[in-house]
Each structure stands twice: as structure tokens, then as C-alpha cells.
Amino acid sequence: MSIRNTTRSWGSLSKALHWLIVLLIINQWVIAQRADALTGFQKFATLNWHKWFGMTIFMLAIVRLLWRLANPVPDLTAETRPWERVLAKISHVLLYALIFAMPLTGWLMSSAKAYGVSWFNVFQFPDLVGKDDRLYELMHETHEVLFGVLVATALLHAAGALKHHFVDHNDVLRRMLPFGRIK
């Protein structure tokens, strides 16, 4: 398996980025749930882990987008119907947009609440805006709504992949699996 994509399969870097971001997003949800139930220091620390991992996703999203633009994209199989192609395209565009929009709205939330954002204490990101309570509320709601959209889109995406595998019996799912072998 090469590091780069081919027209038939995803390369190792694309796979790694895909699955790493999946795991980080699930983790983000778990941490956010915990933080909501906490107060004081525990909430402060837990929210910071959420921010640190969120900014990690943001940076991985940049790498992922650049890598996608610099690589061939494996095509869907010839049997894929036009409506399936449209759904796939929409969900892929949405998912890419969301792995940017989620961290960005979170970053805006922090800036608008006058909390700086760092990356694991290593370096600090600039503040996007000054203190702004209304913007904070708006971004907070947006962050939550977008998460709903993300879950729905990811489920559609996964359903599509499973259909390719179990119904159409093609390589579309297998070629994204870490150790998947294509026929």
C-alpha cells in the first residue's frame, strides 16, 4: 500500500487521516458530554482537552484537504447509480466542510468568551475576535447544530459504505479500511 492514493484505492496517509479524525470526533463528543456535567476546575480542565483535541482536528483537516487536492481520488465503481453519486458527493463535501466548521466555531466560542486557545500548552493560537457575549451564544448554538448535521451526514456516509460492501459487493468500503485488501 503506497502512501499516496491511486485511482483504485486510498493511500496510507489518506486512511490514517480518515480514521484518526473519526476517533478524535467520537472522543470530542465524549469529552463534551463530560464537561457539561462538571463544574469548577474539572470543567475547566476537561473543556481544555476538548479545545486541544479540537484544534488538532482542525490542523489535521488542513493536511487532509491539501493531501486530497494533491492526490488522485479513487473513483466509485461503474455500477454506482447517479443518485448515489450525488449523495456521496454531497456528504463528502459536507463532511470536509464540517471538520473545518466544528473547530472554527469552537475557536470562535473561546475567543468571544475571552479565553485564549492553545495546543496542548505547546503554542497559542491567536484570538479570532474580541470579547462578545452575543457572538459566543450564537457560536455555541451553531457548534451544537453543526454537530447534529455532522452525525446525520456521517451516518449517511457510513450507510453508503456498508451498502457498497454488503449489497453491491464492491471494494468501496474495503479500500478505506486500514488493512483492507482490494480484489
Add this chain to the structure above:
Amino acid sequence: MRIMTNYLAPFAISALLISTACSGAEPPAPSPPTAARPAAAAPAAPASTTAAAGALPRFVQAAGAGSLEFEFVQAGAVTQGHFRKFATELQYDENQLAASKLKVTVQMPSLDTQEKDRDEVLASAELFDTGKFPTAQYSATGLAERGSGLEAVGKLTLHGVTRDVRVPLTIRTTNNGVEISGETTIRRLEFGVGQGDWKSTEWVGDEVKLRYRVPLTRSK
């Protein structure tokens, strides 16, 4: 560490590595401006060190004037705030530095970091405990020359803990008095600010930078 094991089991190892790397990478802090130096308090005022303090011109902070800002690192991000209420009194003669006196009284509940939740946490019992210690006071019993400027030699009482602190400052003459300005760094843990979980400097840095610019008017 408890946070990590509780909430981040899948990432515990990488997070541990990262946080260890970070705490290891923290630069050694410069030693604080406490009285570690020899007690050569003020060799600067040559002739008149014995002058009566009462004879020195008095200056007081004009109401609502002046700024006292603080800056610290919180979860790797620089965070700023200021005190809205504080009072400054100075007895000062540039030729009688050792006899000069400075007193600054800070109303701790007036701390403001632009974020109500954070202000409440800072005021709480585990940090400044402003209910029990509503004021902080710096009282200098003399000034001394330091480099191109001055330093105040005195004691800071914060959170009920008193320590010797030398504060660098510049005193500039203005139309109707003087202006004091400068910056210094203190360590919050030396004053017991940060109990329980907040003791950890992994989340809130020990060093707190203070910046001040206070116009004072001559009082009769």
C-alpha cells in the same frame, strides 16, 4: 492526571507523553523579586536618609485614574485582566529615596478578566478567596535605584500571606504630580493562591505578570 485517566482513556498514553514533554519544556522561571538580595535597602540616598518621612511631598492616586493589569497563562494561553479598584499613596522625594514610601491597596473583588465565570472562580476560596481576604496591600518602606529606574523595597500581603517583594518602577514628573509605571512578575503559589486542583501549574501558570501605570497628584 486524574482528568486524563477519567476522560481520555483512549488517548491517555499520547496525552501523557505530550503533557510530560510540555512540563519538561517549561522554561525555568526567573527567581522572583523577593528579598533574596542582601539588605542593602537603599544605598542611593546619600545625605538625607535620616530626614523625617513626614517632610516628603505626598502624592495620591487620582480617583478612577491608573491601571493595574495582570497576566497569566491558563491552559497554555495568555490571559489578561485588571483590577478596577485600587488606591495608591506615595511620599516621594527624588533626593530622599530611602525615606520615600509607597502604599498600594487593591480591592480584590474588583478583579476583571472580561469573563464573569472566570472572575468568580478567581475570587473563590480555592484561589484569591476574596471573601476572607478582600484586599491585597503593597507597602514599601523605601525606594532604591535600580538600573536606569527605581525599585520599591517592601512587603506584599496577598491572600493573607506577606512576603518581601521588590517592585521595579519608573517615576516620572507630570504637570500636577508624578506617574508611576512599570512591570514585575510574582509567583502566585508563594502566596498560597491556588489550592487543591488549582495548585497545578500545568493548568494555571505560577508566574503572574503585573503591569501598572498610575498617575498621582500632589496633595497638600
